[in-house]
Amino acid sequence: MSSRPKYFIVEAEALPEIFLKVAEAKRALELGEATTVNEAARRTGISRSAFYKYKDAVRPFNDMVNGRIVTFQAMLRDEPGELSSILNIFAVSGGNILTINQNIPTSGCAVVTIAAETSGLHISLEELVHSLEERPGVIRVEILAG
Numbered sequence: 001m002s003s004r005p006k007y008f009i010v011e012a013e014a015l016p017e018i019f020l021k022v023a024e025a026k027r028a029l030e031l032g033e034a035t036t037v038n039e040a041a042r043r044t045g046i047s048r049s050a051f052y053k054y055k056d057a058v059r060p061f062n063d064m065v066n067g068r069i070v071t072f073q074a075m076l077r078d079e080p081g082e083l084s085s086i087l088n089i090f091a092v093s094g095g096n097i098l099t100i101n102q103n104i105p106t107s108g109c110a111v112v113t114i115a116a117e118t119s120g121l122h123i124s125l126e127e128l129v130h131s132l133e134e135r136p137g138v139i140r141v142e143i144l145a146g
Contacts, residue, residue, distance in 0.1 A: 078105035082137035
């Protein structure tokens with residue numbers, strides 16, 4: 001018997017407007033743009049009861065991984081400087097690398113697993129992955145855990 005998944009990642013355009021407004025109200029509270037739930041709800045056009053009903057269930061994707069340890073896996077071409085270049089992308093983006101594990105290259109490719117603290121990122125997680133994938137020596141990049 002299969003059970004339903006507990007969590008889903010859904011594009012914002014597919015969500016009912018109430019979820020987006022709850023996320024916006026939470027953001028306003030976190031950034032100090034609103035000082036009370038009543039003020040945040042009023043600014044976004046929702047009721048306080050709607051805010052409280054969904055506040056723990058609605059979280060933008062970036063917030064789920066911001067301030068957390070995220071594990072990336074990259075397949076790199078076995079060429080001098082490739083690992084260094086992707087580590088530099090992490091550094092420039094504000095990521096704090098915690099661990100690096102590189103397998104022995106086979107068939108001209110090496111798998112590298114990197115665990116990084118993402119709270120200091122100056123760009124979104126999606127932009128970081130895209131920057132890594134743009135390197136000519138990078139074959140693919142995946143997020144394994146976050």
